[in-house]
Amino acid sequence: MPFLSRVSGGYQSDSSARKREIIRKLAAAPGGGGGGGGGTPTITVSSSSFTDGGITIPTSQIDSTTNPPLQWSASDTTGIATWSLRYSHEEAPGGGYLHWSINNIPVGTTSIAAGGSWPAGTVINPPEAGPFNATTGWQAAGDGNYEITIRAHDSAGNIIASGSIGATTEGFTRLIVNPTTPITATLTSTTFVNGGNLPPRVRINSGECGGVVGQENTSPQLTWNTNARGNIATLRLQCIDISAGNFIHWFVQNIPLSSPTATTLSIAENGSWPAGSTIQGTSWSPTPVRANGWGGTCGQPTNVYRFTMSSYDSEGRRIAGSNAVIFGLMGT
Numbered sequence: 001m002p003f004l005s006r007v008s009g010g011y012q013s014d015s016s017a018r019k020r021e022i023i024r025k026l027a028a029a030p031g032g033g034g035g036g037g038g039g040t041p042t043i044t045v046s047s048s049s050f051t052d053g054g055i056t057i058p059t060s061q062i063d064s065t066t067n068p069p070l071q072w073s074a075s076d077t078t079g080i081a082t083w084s085l086r087y088s089h090e091e092a093p094g095g096g097y098l099h100w101s102i103n104n105i106p107v108g109t110t111s112i113a114a115g116g117s118w119p120a121g122t123v124i125n126p127p128e129a130g131p132f133n134a135t136t137g138w139q140a141a142g143d144g145n146y147e148i149t150i151r152a153h154d155s156a157g158n159i160i161a162s163g164s165i166g167a168t169t170e171g172f173t174r175l176i177v178n179p180t181t182p183i184t185a186t187l188t189s190t191t192f193v194n195g196g197n198l199p200p201r202v203r204i205n206s207g208e209c210g211g212v213v214g215q216e217n218t219s220p221q222l223t224w225n226t227n228a229r230g231n232i233a234t235l236r237l238q239c240i241d242i243s244a245g246n247f248i249h250w251f252v253q254n255i256p257l258s259s260p261t262a263t264t265l266s267i268a269e270n271g272s273w274p275a276g277s278t279i280q281g282t283s284w285s286p287t288p289v290r291a292n293g294w295g296g297t298c299g300q301p302t303n304v305y306r307f308t309m310s311s312y313d314s315e316g317r318r319i320a321g322s323n324a325v326i327f328g329l330m331g332t
Contacts, residue, residue, distance in 0.1 A: 041160060042163065043151075045149075045150050047165065047167075067116075067136050072111070072163065073110055080152045080154065082103070082106060082152075083110075084103045087101075089145075097128060099127055100148075102123065105122050116136065117135055127139040128242070145167075147320050149164040164321040179319050183226055183230055184226065184227040187308075187324035189307075198330060199218075202219070202296050205296070216296065217290055217294065217295070217296040219271070220307075222309070224264065224266070224309045229262070232312070234253070236254075237251070238250065238307075238310075241303055243302070244303065248283045249295050249297060251281070252278065255276075256275075258274070270292070297330055298330075301331055304329060305329070308323055
């Protein structure tokens with residue numbers, strides 16, 4: 001199964017070396033998944049070219065190679081060593097396709113001009129696929145809703161706090177809301193290490209997919225944590241194979257938390273979701289999946305699986321900055 005990268009209008013094959021580089025950067029980058037920490041600073045993000053939820057790129061400029069100007073600040077910079085920036089498209093297949101991903105921005109840098117440049121030491125991460133501006137890291141964004149998130153990191157790379165601003169292109173409705181309290185969420189697993197190989201027992205079968213006889217299609221253990229409950233009402237989990245056109249292996253919505261103040265949720269291997277959860281289909285349909293919705297892995301050893309837990313308010317709007325992500329490889 002070839003690695004398929006998202007490009008304008010569809011997907012294209014990519015090399016295994018390119019894929020390994022993507023997963024290395026996504027899993028190892030501060031805030032890329034599995035790491036994190038608490039903190040109280042409030043991060044404010046703004047732009048001189050659009051308001052929160054306003055139009056960042058008119059339809060006539062969809063293919064612009066110039067980034068929008070951004071400014072950000074923290075209510076308290078104590079302990080902050082660097083910033084990171086993420087600009088994601090929420091309607092992309094699988095959600096959260098990154099068009100702009102920057103790490104190790106020095107704490108003294110709190111803005112970038114339209115068509116500007118980053119200071120020395122800043123790390124520009126290429127987007128998942130397609131051309132981009134090598135000076136700024138910006139990739140032209142198509143129609144849809146977007147989220148721009150600035151995260152503050154300590155000297156060890158742990159997330160201290162984050163702040164977001166919503167952006168949309170002409171003709172789209174705002175689907176994202178800012179949290180009542182700054183959110184830092186993490187997703188971890190005892191089944192696999194973030195960026196490492198998934199065990200053979202999670203594969204869909206023990207035949208062509210090489211699963212473990214008697215343990216086929218074991219769903220991974222997952223634990224979600226957040227630093228603050230804020231206006232979180234429910235969670236959504238999605239696992240996709242980003243190496244195969246965002247093939248869906250797990251998709252569960254409306255996951256309730258155990259109490260109005262709960263800030264953690266766990267599911268054991270082959271465990272059940274809380275009552276009220278909505279289990280959606282997978283791309284395996286009509287191949288049988290587990291009762292909890294898991295449809296196991298299958299593919300080449302370097303296939304990349306992205307697990308994302310997102311938070312939603314009581315009106316079903318996703319809460320900005322709340323995505324928690326970890327990655328696993330198919331393995332041998």
